[in-house]
Amino acid sequence: MLDQVRDALNGIKAPDGQGLVDAGYVQGLDEDDGIVRLVLEAPADRVKALVPLKAAVDKAVRAVEGVKGTRIITTTQRPPAAAQGSPAAATAVPQGSAAPERRPPTDAKLPRPARHVMGVASGKGGVGKSTTAYNIGVALAQDGLRVGILDADIYGPSVPLLSGLGPDAKPDLDDQKRMIPLQAHGLEMMSIGFLVPADSATVWRGPMVQNALFQLYGSTLWGGGEGLDVLIVDLPPGTGDIQLSLAQQSALDSAIIVTTPQDLALIDALKAVSMLEKVSTRVLGVVENMSHFVCPDCGSLHRIFGEGAAEHLKDRKNLSVIGEVPLSMPIRKGADEGAPVVLDAEAGPERDAYIAIKSTLKPLMMA
Ligand SMILES: Nc1ncnc2c1ncn2[C@@H]1O[C@H](COP(=O)(O)OP(=O)(O)OP(=O)(O)O)[C@@H](O)[C@H]1O
Numbered sequence: 001m002l003d004q005v006r007d008a009l010n011g012i013k014a015p016d017g018q019g020l021v022d023a024g025y026v027q028g029l030d031e032d033d034g035i036v037r038l039v040l041e042a043p044a045d046r047v048k049a050l051v052p053l054k055a056a057v058d059k060a061v062r063a064v065e066g067v068k069g070t071r072i073i074t075t076t077q078r079p080p081a082a083a084q085g086s087p088a089a090a091t092a093v094p095q096g097s098a099a100p101e102r103r104p105p106t107d108a109k110l111p112r113p114a115r116h117v118m119g120v121a122s123g124k125g126g127v128g129k130s131t132t133a134y135n136i137g138v139a140l141a142q143d144g145l146r147v148g149i150l151d152a153d154i155y156g157p158s159v160p161l162l163s164g165l166g167p168d169a170k171p172d173l174d175d176q177k178r179m180i181p182l183q184a185h186g187l188e189m190m191s192i193g194f195l196v197p198a199d200s201a202t203v204w205r206g207p208m209v210q211n212a213l214f215q216l217y218g219s220t221l222w223g224g225g226e227g228l229d230v231l232i233v234d235l236p237p238g239t240g241d242i243q244l245s246l247a248q249q250s251a252l253d254s255a256i257i258v259t260t261p262q263d264l265a266l267i268d269a270l271k272a273v274s275m276l277e278k279v280s281t282r283v284l285g286v287v288e289n290m291s292h293f294v295c296p297d298c299g300s301l302h303r304i305f306g307e308g309a310a311e312h313l314k315d316r317k318n319l320s321v322i323g324e325v326p327l328s329m330p331i332r333k334g335a336d337e338g339a340p341v342v343l344d345a346e347a348g349p350e351r352d353a354y355i356a357i358k359s360t361l362k363p364l365m366m367a
């Protein structure tokens with residue numbers, strides 16, 4: 001079926017006379033159970049063309065036999081002049097609305113989805129950032145706040161797994177084609193994992209990733225259109241363009257860093273702090289994850305990954321450790337099974353750890 005879709009797309013001509021696929025306007029083309037997904041990418045100076053183009057693409061793809069629906073994400077490439085220095089020049093095109101003028105690279109602002117937007121960052125992968133972000137979110141929602149989580153880790157989205165909704169869950173659209181966030185555990189959530197299969201996202205280039213992300217951020221109907229109290233942004237690991245760009249566009253009011261206690265992880269955590277400082281994002285503190293292990297048989301406490309992280313970060317960056325989360329089987333199991341440990345009444349110390357972090361963060365965020 002994808003060959004026919006490609007032919008149909010090439011039947012639409014780009015300004016240079018080539019078909020859309022041949023001209024490089026179509027990325028990440030994929031099909032699943034009759035639903036065709038693709039990213040429509042145009043040069044930044046042709047941003048206005050994207051809205052009518054999207055409608056034409058939608059029509060052409062739906063006309064292909066066997067196609068039951070489409071999921072089209074529109075993005076613009078960075079203009080060549082800004083490509084070297086300014087990730088903020090990337091421009092999101094909200095679906096279904098008039099295309100905005102290209103925003104200036106310095107003071108560009110994304111629409112506000114919440115009173116407070118907090119990023120969760122880490123210098124390296126696999127330290128438990130997503131698990132921490134999700135459990136803190138659920139704990140805040142339990143206090144009656146309207147909380148959302150935006151999974152900004154386009155290369156390895158975790159929210160479909162953590163929420164238990166799975167990658168096949170899809171957001172509905174309202175009559176203005178804005179995405180209605182999915183819901184689980186009292187949270188609203190949006191993830192590229194609900195829109196595009198992970199294997200096609202991995203071939204995207206940097207500017208495409210950024211733009212898809214800004215679209216997720218800006219075209220989602222958070223809080224039924226009224227906005228949320230708190231939006232937690234689960235950032236991709238590392239200190240590259242995407243993280244910098246999100247923070248730079250003032251998308252984040254604050255951030256926390258998740259790290260494990262090892263020396264190397266701390267060096268990476270310091271890099272993440274420096275990156276956030278560069279764009280003047282307030283770092284509220286550090287969560288030390290997998291901080292210790294309590295032997296379930298004898299009750300003795302082991303610092304498997306070493307200790308001293310707290311002092312080190314305090315000395316180097318004057319950052320406080322806002323919580324220590326143990327390395328624990330119920331946390332891992334809860335994450336894999338879409339049942340966050342913070343909702344598990346049996347999980348004493350693990351639950352307490354997340355609740356304590358929530359209680360520290362809440363006044364800082366709501367101040
Ligand atoms: N405190 C913990 N105890 C036990 N397992 C944990 C803990 N925190 C996270 N994990 C597990 O470690 C793995 C990595 O966690 P997670 O996906 O949250 O990390 P991440 O930093 O978001 O990773 P990535 O860089 O891939 O986004 C998961 O299998 C998760 O269940």
Ligand SMILES: [Mg+2]
Nearest residue numbers: 129130153158
């Ligand atoms: Mg993650």
